[in-house]
Every structure is written in C-alpha cells, then in structure tokens.
Amino acid sequence: MDKIFRALKQSFQACGNPRILFLLFLPFMLAVFVGLVLFFTLGTWWITAASTGIEQSFVMQYISEKWNILSSDSAASVSYFFVLIVTILLLIPFSYLVAVILVSLVLLPFILRILEKKDYPSLDKKRGGSFSGSLWNTLxxxxxxxxxxxxxxxLWLxxxxxxxxxxxxxxxxNKNLFVYDVLEEFASVEERQRIEKENRxxxxxxxxxxxxxxxxPLAFVVAPTFASLAYSYFCLNALKDLRENRP
Structure with missing residues (x-):
C-alpha cells in the first residue's frame, strides 16, 4: 500500500503545476461533448429502434396477451422508457471510456514529458512498446x-x-490502459511484464x-487525467526501483 500512497501523494503535488492543472479538466469536457453529440444524433434512432424491438418482442406480447395488463400504447411507452433509462445509464460510463482513451493516447505523452523532466531525468528509455501496440491494447x-x-x-438493479x-x-x-502506455517508451518488454506481475x-x-x-461531487471531472497521473508515478517509481535493485 505504501507504493499506492506514494503515487497518490506525488499526483496531488503535481496538480500544482499549471500545465498539469489545465490537462486535468480537458478530457472530460471533450468526452461529454462527444457523448452528447452521439446521443442527440444517433440516440433518437437507437432509442426508437430498440423500443420498437422490445415492444414487438415475445416477452412483451406474452405479457400483454396472457395477463392483459398492457395496452399497445402502454407497451410502447414502457418500452421507450426502459430503453431511454438504459441509454442514459450507458452514456456516463461511455463518456468515461472516451475520456480515458483521449488521455491515454493524446495527453499522456505530454504528462510523461513533464514528469520525466521534473522527477525522472535519469531514467533511460528502453522502448519496449510501440504506438501500434498501444492502439491494439486500447482497442x-x-x-x-x-x-x-x-x-x-x-445487475445494476x-x-x-x-x-x-x-x-x-x-x-x-485504468489499469490495463495506463500501465502499457506509461511504460511503452521507458521499459523493456521484460520490465513491463515483471512490473505488472509483481504489482498486479x-x-x-x-x-x-x-x-x-x-x-x-465534481471530482469525477478530473478523474481520467488524475488516474493517468497516478499510474504514471506508480509505474515509473516501480521501474526506477526495479533497476536500482537489480543485481
């Protein structure tokens, strides 16, 4: 747990850097924008298509005919409301996924450059990963x-x-995206695998x-970038310790 607390402490301290502070708020705002655009462009089509499918499904027809508790209009309303709720529930984690991907592929290199100059100037880069590997891992x-x-x-019910x-x-x-991308340039394949195995x-x-x-409340806005910051410190600390303690 000391490794976790150390990384979190370093991350909070790094938030005092104006450049880090700016990057904290950028991804979530962009992700919400993308999510809302998709919701208002494709969302209407998706909700209508899915609600129609549910309304005409065997289960809904069975309930309506067997127990006669839903009219056709009521069945349509129930189906539409159900799909709308599901869509809203999916929008939040989908926005978080978009934000994490934006941070991992776009902002993390800038964050690592800042941390490298400030905290890890002597840490050699062994480039055990690649951009194509990062894209495949992200997908x-x-x-x-x-x-x-x-x-x-x-199960959310x-x-x-x-x-x-x-x-x-x-x-x-967070774990499976950021660990690879943080260590992509700095660690060899063997070092990355060992860090993941020993600190899983x-x-x-x-x-x-x-x-x-x-x-x-409100802290979720900075969660994706702060997560990348914490994983950066954790992984680079682990890599530094691994090399210093290597026989």
Missing amino acids: KVSVIYLVALSGTLF VPGFAIVIPLLLSAYL GLLYGLGVILGLINYV
Missing part, C-alpha cells in the same frame, strides 16, 4: 470493457451493484481507489 481493453458493461447492466460494478470496470480500464494486486487496488473519485 482490446475497450471492447472487453464495453462487453462487460453491457453484460452486467441488468440489485442494490449496491450500481456502485460496485462501475468501480470494478473503471479499475480494469496493487495496480488494481490503485484503480479501485481512483474509481472512487467518480463518486465525489
């Missing part, structure tokens, strides 16, 4: 995240699960702690 992790999100959405599931999913997303539990634990920021 793979994003697909798994979206599939897991969609597959567990019904269970009390408490609406907090636990997004928390675990955000921990998975701590890396996921850091993701859970960072995921809690999303439940703090």
Whole structure:
C-alpha cells in the first residue's frame, strides 16, 4: 500500500503545476461533448429502434396477451422508457471510456514529458512498446470493457451493484490502459511484464481507489487525467526501483 500512497501523494503535488492543472479538466469536457453529440444524433434512432424491438418482442406480447395488463400504447411507452433509462445509464460510463482513451493516447505523452523532466531525468528509455501496440491494447481493453458493461447492466438493479460494478470496470480500464502506455517508451518488454506481475494486486487496488473519485461531487471531472497521473508515478517509481535493485 505504501507504493499506492506514494503515487497518490506525488499526483496531488503535481496538480500544482499549471500545465498539469489545465490537462486535468480537458478530457472530460471533450468526452461529454462527444457523448452528447452521439446521443442527440444517433440516440433518437437507437432509442426508437430498440423500443420498437422490445415492444414487438415475445416477452412483451406474452405479457400483454396472457395477463392483459398492457395496452399497445402502454407497451410502447414502457418500452421507450426502459430503453431511454438504459441509454442514459450507458452514456456516463461511455463518456468515461472516451475520456480515458483521449488521455491515454493524446495527453499522456505530454504528462510523461513533464514528469520525466521534473522527477525522472535519469531514467533511460528502453522502448519496449510501440504506438501500434498501444492502439491494439486500447482497442482490446475497450471492447472487453464495453462487453462487460453491457453484460452486467441488468445487475445494476440489485442494490449496491450500481456502485460496485462501475468501480470494478473503471479499475480494469485504468489499469490495463495506463500501465502499457506509461511504460511503452521507458521499459523493456521484460520490465513491463515483471512490473505488472509483481504489482498486479496493487495496480488494481490503485484503480479501485481512483474509481472512487467518480463518486465525489465534481471530482469525477478530473478523474481520467488524475488516474493517468497516478499510474504514471506508480509505474515509473516501480521501474526506477526495479533497476536500482537489480543485481
């Protein structure tokens, strides 16, 4: 846990840097903008198509005919309302996913450059990763995240699960995106694999702690960039310690 607290402390201190402070707020604003654009352009089509499908489904027809508790108009309203709620629930984690991807692919190189000059000027770069590898990793992790999100959405109706599931999913997303991208230039393949293996539990634990920021009023706005900052410090600290303690 000392490694986690050390990384978090360094991250809070780094927020005093004006450039870091600016980068903290940029991704979420862009992600919300993209999410809203998609919602108001494709959202209407999606809601209409999905609600029509549910209305004409076997389950809805069975309920209407067997128990005669829903008229055709009521069935249409229930279907539309259900799809609207699901769409709104998906919009928030989707916006977070977009924000994390923006940070990982676009802003993280700037953050790492700032940290390298300030805290790790002597840390050699072994370039064990590549931009194509980063893109593939981002695509793979994003697909798994979206599939897991969609597959567990019904569990959000269970009390408490609406907090636990997004928390675990955000921990998975943060850990698996940022670790590769932070160490892409600095570590060799062997070093990155060793850091991930030896610190797997701590890396996921850091993701859970960072995921809690999303439940703090207004703090969720800076969560994606702050997460990249914390993982940068954790991974670069681990890499530095690994090289200094190597026989």
